[in-house]
Amino acid sequence: MGMLEIRDITSGYGEVQILWGTTLNLEKGDLTSLVGANGAGKTTTMRTIMGLLKPWQGSVWFDGQDISNMSAHEKAEIGVVLVPEGRQLFTQMSIEENLEMGASPKRARPHIQRNLERVYAMFPRLKERRLQKAGTMSGGEQQMLAVARGIMAEPIVLMIDELSLGLAPVLVLDLFQTLQKLKSEGMTMMLVEQNVQMALAVSDYAYVMAHGKVELHGNSRELAKNEYVRKAYLGL
Amino acid sequence: MDFLLASLIDGLLLGFVYGIAAMGLTLIWGVMNVINLSHGPIIALGMFGVYYIFSALGIHPYLALIAVAAGGLLLGGLIYFVAVHRVIDAPHLSTLLATFSVNMIIIGLGTAAFSASPRNVDFTLGSFEIGSITILGTRLVAAILAMFVTGGLYLFLYKSRYGRYIRAVTDNRDAAELMGVPSVRILALSFGLGTMLAAISGGLIATFFPFTILAGGSYELKSFVVSVLGGLGNPVGALLAGLILGAIEGIIPTVLPTTWVPVLEFVLFILILLFRPQGLFKTKSS
Ligand SMILES: Nc1ncnc2c1ncn2[C@@H]1O[C@H](COP(=O)(O)OP(=O)(O)OP(=O)(O)O)[C@@H](O)[C@H]1O
Ligand SMILES: [Mg+2]
Numbered sequence: 435m436g437m438l439e440i441r442d443i444t445s446g447y448g449e450v451q452i453l454w455g456t457t458l459n460l461e462k463g464d465l466t467s468l469v470g471a472n473g474a475g476k477t478t479t480m481r482t483i484m485g486l487l488k489p490w491q492g493s494v495w496f497d498g499q500d501i502s503n504m505s506a507h508e509k510a511e512i513g514v515v516l517v518p519e520g521r522q523l524f525t526q527m528s529i530e531e532n533l534e535m536g537a538s539p540k541r542a543r544p545h546i547q548r549n550l551e552r553v554y555a556m557f558p559r560l561k562e563r564r565l566q567k568a569g570t571m572s573g574g575e576q577q578m579l580a581v582a583r584g585i586m587a588e589p590i591v592l593m594i595d596e597l598s599l600g601l602a603p604v605l606v607l608d609l610f611q612t613l614q615k616l617k618s619e620g621m622t623m624m625l626v627e628q629n630v631q632m633a634l635a636v637s638d639y640a641y642v643m644a645h646g647k648v649e650l651h652g653n654s655r656e657l658a659k660n661e662y663v664r665k666a667y668l669g670l
Numbered sequence: 671m672d673f674l675l676a677s678l679i680d681g682l683l684l685g686f687v688y689g690i691a692a693m694g695l696t697l698i699w700g701v702m703n704v705i706n707l708s709h710g711p712i713i714a715l716g717m718f719g720v721y722y723i724f725s726a727l728g729i730h731p732y733l734a735l736i737a738v739a740a741g742g743l744l745l746g747g748l749i750y751f752v753a754v755h756r757v758i759d760a761p762h763l764s765t766l767l768a769t770f771s772v773n774m775i776i777i778g779l780g781t782a783a784f785s786a787s788p789r790n791v792d793f794t795l796g797s798f799e800i801g802s803i804t805i806l807g808t809r810l811v812a813a814i815l816a817m818f819v820t821g822g823l824y825l826f827l828y829k830s831r832y833g834r835y836i837r838a839v840t841d842n843r844d845a846a847e848l849m850g851v852p853s854v855r856i857l858a859l860s861f862g863l864g865t866m867l868a869a870i871s872g873g874l875i876a877t878f879f880p881f882t883i884l885a886g887g888s889y890e891l892k893s894f895v896v897s898v899l900g901g902l903g904n905p906v907g908a909l910l911a912g913l914i915l916g917a918i919e920g921i922i923p924t925v926l927p928t929t930w931v932p933v934l935e936f937v938l939f940i941l942i943l944l945f946r947p948q949g950l951f952k953t954k955s956s
Contacts, residue, residue: 484847484848486844486847486848505847506844506847506848507846507847507848507849507850507851507852507853510847510848510849511850515848516848518844518845518848522842522844522845522848523842523845524838524842524845524846525841525842526837526840526841527834527837527838531834534834535834535846535849535851536849538835538849538850538851539849539850540850583849587849587850
């Protein structure tokens, strides 16, 4: 049984159905990637898992517990954390305050000092600018802050929607190394990525989404060799 | 000259109280984009709160204010859950109508309970003279208390956990939820704080002006002028703008008939809306 399981979820916006029975399973300690074309429904899946969008049908399970009816803040409280698409920082707050906000869940509060040191070590740039308003940082710096803020929440499952968007390739490599480190500490992770090649290279397991459904899934290394995936998603 | 100075000081002292009333309005707008049309009746309830606690229980009006503040906080939370929460994401007209309904309910119940005859809190702190200028004790204390309330609000918003949550929800509600902030409770708390400020301002006004259950209406309108002047959603701006409005109210009657006060206030209101809708104090970057 996985750490986080999404069973046959349907959902959408207003009357418009976007997800048509999505099923995902994140094994404990795995780095799972979720890839797919623009508009496939990846962000919608993330929002539905967190409860920002109500699932119409289906269920979400965390560590054997049905959490389908929990609201987003309750999920964050038990360790299910999303770094949302588009960063969604608190633009009027300083970098440090954003990080403190990340440590809002009760389970994260006792570790705030340790986690602050940890994310400052990962992203020295954030430390240099810790009193700057988040809204005035560059896109890349904002992305670092968004990831750092997620780590501050002491996640058990960390999901990141669009990790590499707008980042310089060197930085992306850095970030992936950071994630490997978190993984070695036992964190369960899911990455939504545009860069399919990169995603398949770093993850253990991958889901390919199309039109609101999982089209393919499997071991990342095998998917990377899959003829269809190579044609449709890697352009090879 | 002394007469002018005395009127100016009188007006400025009153301005602090206008300031905290407007802070209540502007806080609610800033956090949840709701224009609270029950603001006026809550100011009036604050007046009646101090009046009854003082005249029926014999408790000092400034102590009564503590109870009025607590009552305002709870009432605001209640109004949020009963009237505002379900329409919070609906277009502005829905929240306007919802809070307007609360306004009508309070006025209706208040008229039945208190009648429409004027009251006043029979209480004075005398007055004292500085040179040739006379200052009313109750007004001075009201201004000082209003400053403390403002300082307290600032400390709460910028130095406490829940204050930070309020700013986070203001900034980005979804992100706050994702970080574990119970945003619905934070919205209710913010609405409660907004009505608490209204109730306190009413309680302070009651210590120097007579009032009826309808008296809140004119202070609500002043709160709108002050909020817009200070920049909607900006509590510190509201306090400064309150002082400006107070000063205007102090000085105009020394040169024109008093009936001109509301005329000029609303001319100012329209001018601000036309030429500086972001308020006097808001810089472009923030
Ligand atoms: N708020 C919304 N209201 C209505 N439709 C929406 C909304 N948000 C997304 N959609 C639609 O839902 C579909 C899936 O969008 P989603 O954001 O989940 O895609 P995605 O896989 O994350 O794409 P991308 O890779 O571009 O981020 C799209 O067709 C999109 O237009
Ligand atoms: Mg997306």
